[in-house]
Amino acid sequence: xxxxxxxxxxxxxxxxxxxxxxxxxxxxxxxxxxxxxxxxxxxxxxxxxxxxxxxxxxxxxxxxxxxxxxxxxxxxxxxxxxxxxxxxxxxxxxxxxxxxxxxxxxxxxxxxxxxxxxxxxxxxxxxxxxxxxxxxxxxxxxxxxxxxxxxxxxxxxxxxxxxxxxxxxxxxxxxxxxxxxxxxxxxxxxxxxxxxxxxxxxxxxxxxxxxxxxxxxxxxxxxxxxxxxxxxxxxxxxxxxxxxxxxxxxxxxxxxxxxxxxxxxxxxxxxxxxxxxxxxxxxxxxxxxxxxxx
Amino acid sequence: xxxxxxxxxxxxxxxxxxxxxxxxxxxxxxxxxxxxxxxxxxxxxxxxxxxxxxxxxxxxxxxxxxxxxxxxxxxxxxxxxxxxxxxxxxxxxxxxxxxxxxxxxxxxxxxxxxxxxxxxxxxxxxxxxxxxxxxxxxxxxxxxxxxxxxxxxxxxxxxxxxxxxxxxxxxxxxxxxxxxxxxxxxxxxxxxxxxxxxxxxxxxxxxxxxxxxxxxxxxxxxxxxxxxxxxxxxxxxxxxxxxxxxxxxxxxxxxxxxxxxxxxxxxxxxxxxxxxxxxxxxxxxxxxxxxxxxxxxxxxxxxxxxxxxxxxxxxxxxxxxxxxxxxxxxxxxxxxxxxxxxxxxxxxxxxxxxxxxxxxxxxxxxxxxxxxxxxxxxxxxxxxxxxxxxxxxxxxxxxxxxxxxxxxxxxxxxxxxxxxxxxxxxxxxxxxxxxxxxxxxxxxxxxxxxxxxxxxxxxxxxxxxxxxxxxxxxxxxxxxxxxxxxxxxxxxxxxxxxxxxxxx
Numbered sequence: 001x002x003x004x005x006x007x008x009x010x011x012x013x014x015x016x017x018x019x020x021x022x023x024x025x026x027x028x029x030x031x032x033x034x035x036x037x038x039x040x041x042x043x044x045x046x047x048x049x050x051x052x053x054x055x056x057x058x059x060x061x062x063x064x065x066x067x068x069x070x071x072x073x074x075x076x077x078x079x080x081x082x083x084x085x086x087x088x089x090x091x092x093x094x095x096x097x098x099x100x101x102x103x104x105x106x107x108x109x110x111x112x113x114x115x116x117x118x119x120x121x122x123x124x125x126x127x128x129x130x131x132x133x134x135x136x137x138x139x140x141x142x143x144x145x146x147x148x149x150x151x152x153x154x155x156x157x158x159x160x161x162x163x164x165x166x167x168x169x170x171x172x173x174x175x176x177x178x179x180x181x182x183x184x185x186x187x188x189x190x191x192x193x194x195x196x197x198x199x200x201x202x203x204x205x206x207x208x209x210x211x212x213x214x215x216x217x218x219x220x221x222x223x224x225x226x227x228x229x230x231x232x233x234x235x236x237x238x239x240x241x242x243x244x245x246x247x248x249x250x251x252x253x254x255x256x257x258x259x260x261x262x263x264x265x266x267x268x269x270x271x272x273x274x275x276x277x278x279x280x281x282x283x284x285x286x287x288x289x290x291x292x293x294x
Numbered sequence: 295x296x297x298x299x300x301x302x303x304x305x306x307x308x309x310x311x312x313x314x315x316x317x318x319x320x321x322x323x324x325x326x327x328x329x330x331x332x333x334x335x336x337x338x339x340x341x342x343x344x345x346x347x348x349x350x351x352x353x354x355x356x357x358x359x360x361x362x363x364x365x366x367x368x369x370x371x372x373x374x375x376x377x378x379x380x381x382x383x384x385x386x387x388x389x390x391x392x393x394x395x396x397x398x399x400x401x402x403x404x405x406x407x408x409x410x411x412x413x414x415x416x417x418x419x420x421x422x423x424x425x426x427x428x429x430x431x432x433x434x435x436x437x438x439x440x441x442x443x444x445x446x447x448x449x450x451x452x453x454x455x456x457x458x459x460x461x462x463x464x465x466x467x468x469x470x471x472x473x474x475x476x477x478x479x480x481x482x483x484x485x486x487x488x489x490x491x492x493x494x495x496x497x498x499x500x501x502x503x504x505x506x507x508x509x510x511x512x513x514x515x516x517x518x519x520x521x522x523x524x525x526x527x528x529x530x531x532x533x534x535x536x537x538x539x540x541x542x543x544x545x546x547x548x549x550x551x552x553x554x555x556x557x558x559x560x561x562x563x564x565x566x567x568x569x570x571x572x573x574x575x576x577x578x579x580x581x582x583x584x585x586x587x588x589x590x591x592x593x594x595x596x597x598x599x600x601x602x603x604x605x606x607x608x609x610x611x612x613x614x615x616x617x618x619x620x621x622x623x624x625x626x627x628x629x630x631x632x633x634x635x636x637x638x639x640x641x642x643x644x645x646x647x648x649x650x651x652x653x654x655x656x657x658x659x660x661x662x663x664x665x666x667x668x669x670x671x672x673x674x675x676x677x678x679x680x681x682x683x684x685x686x687x688x689x690x691x692x693x694x695x696x697x698x699x700x701x702x703x704x705x706x707x708x709x710x711x712x713x714x715x716x717x718x719x720x721x722x723x724x725x726x727x728x729x730x731x732x733x734x735x736x737x738x739x740x741x742x743x744x745x746x747x748x749x750x751x752x753x754x755x756x757x758x759x760x761x762x763x764x765x766x767x768x769x770x771x772x773x774x775x776x777x778x779x780x781x782x783x784x785x786x787x788x789x790x791x792x793x794x795x796x797x798x
Contacts, residue, residue: 061679093681101679107672110665111787117662118669119680124662131690134661135654141661145789153791165791188680 012074014039014224015060015192020069022055029055031248032068037192037241039076042218042225044235046259047245048268053228054102056245057194060226061099062088073097075191076222093122098190100181102197102228108170112161112180115169116152117145119187124148155183159213175206179213186217192224193217199231207231211238236260244268313376322368329364333357359414363424370431379435379442386435390428397421468739475645479638489637491753493644493709497702498749500648502729502741503655504698509727510736511655511664512691513671515572518559518579519726522552522696524586524718526703531599531713532592541605541708545701552700555582556693564685567674579723586715598714602707604636605643612636644705651698652738658694660788667691668736725749732773736785747773 013036022030030052037043045053058064060071060083071083073095081095091097107115117124127144128134134141156162159179164172169180178198185193198214199207211234218225218238229235235242235256242259244252246268252259259265337360340351366389370382396413413421478484478492501523508516526548533544559578563571586593593599604612610623614631623639624631658664666687669677674684707713729748733740747769 063675063678089678089681089683091681092679093683099679101676105673105676105679107669107676109672109785110668111789113789113791114665114668114787117789118665118677118682121662121666121669121680121682128661128663131658131661131663135657149789149791153794156791162791166787168785184680 013037014074015226016070016072016074017056017060018070018072020056020059020071021067022052022059022064022069023067029248030059030066030245033243033245033248033250035243035250035253037224037226039191039224040218040222041240042214042227042238043241043243044227044229044239045243045245046229046232046235047251050247051245052248053245054196055248057099057196057226057228059084060091060194061097062086062091073192092188092190096189096191097194098185098188098192099194100178100185100196100198102200104174104177104181106169106177106181106184109168111166112156112169112172113149113152113165115180115184116155116187117148119184120148120151120189123189151187152183155186158216159183175202175209178202178206178210182213182217186221186223190223192226194226194228196228197230198227199229199234207234210234214238313378318369318372318376321372322365325368326361326365330357330361333360356415363414367427367431370435374431374434374438377438379438383432383435383439386428386431390425390432393421393425393428397425471739471742472649479634479641486634486637489634489641491750493637493641494753495745495750496641496644496648497705497709498726498729499742499745500644500651500705501699501702501726502733502745503648503651503738504695504702505726505730506733506736506738506741507655507658507667507698508691508695509730511659511671512667512688512695513735514688514691515568516575516692516695517572517720517723517727518575518577518582519695519699520718520720520722521559521579521582522555522699523703523706523722524582524715525552525555525696526700527707527713527718528586528593528599528703529700530704530707531602534603535599535601540603541704545704548704549697549700552703553693553697555700556696557689559696560689560692564688576720576723579718579720583715583718586718594714596714596716598712598716599707600712602711602713604711605639605708607639612639640705640709644709647701647705651701654698655738663687663690665788728770732770734777734779 015037017036018034020030020033021028033052033056035043045056047053055064059066059069062083066084069084073081073083075081075096078094078096081091083091083095083097086095092099107118110118124141124144125131128141129138152165153162156165159176159182161172161176161180161183164176169177172180178201182193182195182198185195195214199210202210214225214227215238217223227235227239239256242252242254242256243250244259244262244265246264251264251268252262254262334357338352338354338357340353342349342351366385370386373379373382393413397418400413400418414424415421474481475496479489501519505516505519508514508519529548529551530541530544533539533547534541539547559575563574566574587595589595606612607623610621610626612623612635614633615622622631623629623635629635659668666677666682667690669680669682670684670687670691677684677687706717710717725748729741729744732748733742733744751769
């Protein structure tokens with residue numbers, strides 16, 4: 001599953017996470033995690049419930065300030081950004097990190113198209129002269145808005161929502177909302193797209209479509225993808241690189257093939273090896289006991 | 295009064311079921327009892343001002359009549375629900391006919407009060423209200439009867455027809471209302487009283503539109519909007535008093551001052567949402583009022599500020615005689631002086647201010663900042679994840695909403711000629727907020743309807759006296775039951791996908 005075109009994975013990583021630690025009072029949600037994510041590759045973060053995956057995302061996208069650690073993003077045009085020092089809203093604006101949410105967060109009452117135009121807020125804000133010239137109806141703003149709509153149309157076509165563009169986003173079916181959220185994140189023109197369980201709640205057909213969409217984004221757009229996912233068929237079939245977390249620690253890091261055979265990962269997901277001798281209901285009990293919830 | 299939505303399991307008119315008389319009577323009796331208990335103290339006793347002190351007026355007859363009416367209403371509702379419209383139709387028509395006859399006869403009576411004791415209530419307007427309710431029941435019963443006769447295929451549901459009518463209505467109504475508003479002073483039958491009410495209504499329409507930016511678009515629940523109104527009014531009054539500036543010079547300053555007050559309020563509440571935000575804004579409104587009340591040297595405290603100059607028409611005064619060597623409007627144009635001219639001028643000023651507010655809001659909704667406000671209302675966290683700066687977005691919403699409040703305040707000051715902190719109490723904020731919420735959050739034309747309903751009708755029905763606020767509350771409850779998201783809650787997208795290849 002190497003990326004097409006035989007890219008060299010040795011090039012400078014898009015994102016470098018070093019010694020990331022996040023404590024909430026006495027609870028250490030993420031403990032000294034380091035990994036890298038490359039441009040035009042899909043890096044998956046997997047692990048049992050409560051392993052700290054979403055916390056890593058929240059640190060990356062500025063919703064939490066990490067207790068310890070350095071998060072370096074190498075923007076191909078705008079240079080190096082240290083994400084842990086930036087305000088939450090500046091990370092998508094300057095560093096080009098976009099994200100989706102585990103529980104979809106669309107602007108429900110606004111139309112599908114408006115959702116995609118809002119995502120281009122900062123570019124349009126500049127074009128409208130920070131509202132002042134826009135109020136007078138400058139030509140520059142009208143052109144910028146037309147371009148914004150064209151970018152939105154490109155993504156609407158890709159996620160097959162073009163004919164529902166004027167409907168409220170909240171009225172879309174679940175799968176459509178998931179796709180729209182990805183399209184909205186891409187409309188911010190990111191260099192790193194963080195997807196938090198994009199396949200959750202999708203049926204097998206929809207999740208196959210999602211797989212195609214993510215591969216399309218990886219191959220056609222200049223972005224790296226960071227993916228949290230529980231659906232192992234999705235993870236194993238599209239990931240170029242997998243990071244496994246358990247109890248906030250990184251327990252494995254490598255290509256899907258290596259991860260599948262890694263004894264630490266098998267232990268984290270299926271329990272200790274001697275469990276195999278135990279009756280199945282005990283194994284199930286132990287597994288549910290490992291899930292403290294997010 | 296409930297809108298029946300036709301579902302496969304339930305026909306619009308329920309088929310007649312065996313009637314449980316005992317249950318019906320018990321139900322109606324219980325309702326009457328509740329009304330009796332509620333109105334015993336509220337309606338039964340009235341304190342009256344009589345020469346030499348207060349007197350307690352007993353009105354138990356009204357209480358009994360109210361309970362009896364409640365009994366009948368409940369019985370009527372139950373009978374309609376059980377599919378027995380015929381007795382309801384007969385009773386309500388008889389009741390309405392008898393009452394209306396009495397009321398008409400009463401009006402023709404040379405000696406007033408001869409027939410009054412036969413009327414259920416002392417106040418004539420309340421009696422007419424009873425007639426209306428009876429007619430409403432009759433109409434509903436007749437509709438039920440007609441629907442039962444006509445065994446045709448199910449027609450469009452009541453709810454969807456209402457929605458469709460409203461949709462057409464809003465498209466036609468906007469220009470129509472604008473036309474009426476512009477020509478109002480020259481329509482026949484429009485006297486000074488109507489113009490005064492119109493000025494009041496348009497002022498509240500403007501304030502509603504201003505608050506709509508904060509509450510309807512940005513979703514920031516502001517219970518202290520009157521603070522900005524006060525800041526605008528005092529800015530103008532103090533600038534005029536201290537430096538002798540005129541209305542038009544001060545108007546932008548009043549707006550700017552109020553806008554700054556908006557930013558001042560915005561900073562501490564940036565992290566708050568929903569209920570917490572509402573409480574802080576409520577406190578802010580009170581703080582401004584208390585400061586105005588206590589800073590005696592600056593604001594005059596409870597004495598207020600009087601002698602605030604009237605607006606001029608490009609330097610021409612709209613008075614009988616010009617003050618200090620100026621020229622008068624009627625003198626300059628060679629017209630005869632009419633005191634109504636000034637009122638008409640005030641009306642057009644506030645109309646222009648209101649239309650400016652509306653045009654601004656319509657325009658800014660289509661700009662990135664307006665869309666960001668709406669996005670902020672929908673989901674602040676998602677906004678941050680898209681690189682929208684929530685602090686700046688919120689502050690602009692607060693300050694721009696406040697600016698229009700300031701314009702409204704300056705107009706209020708120039709219209710009244712006198713302001714004091716008493717004009718800027720919490721109830722004003724509550725009324726403006728009620729206009730926005732009842733109109734349908736974010737709906738511009740809804741605000742107009744709600745303002746007419748909440749400000750215009752109480753003024754017209756001043757004869758209702760103590761029942762006025764009751765009717766006010768009742769209207770609000772009915773609207774919220776009938777259309778819980780406001781009168782016109784339909785949101786139109788600010789941008790549409792043009793057809794492929796268009797506009798290139």
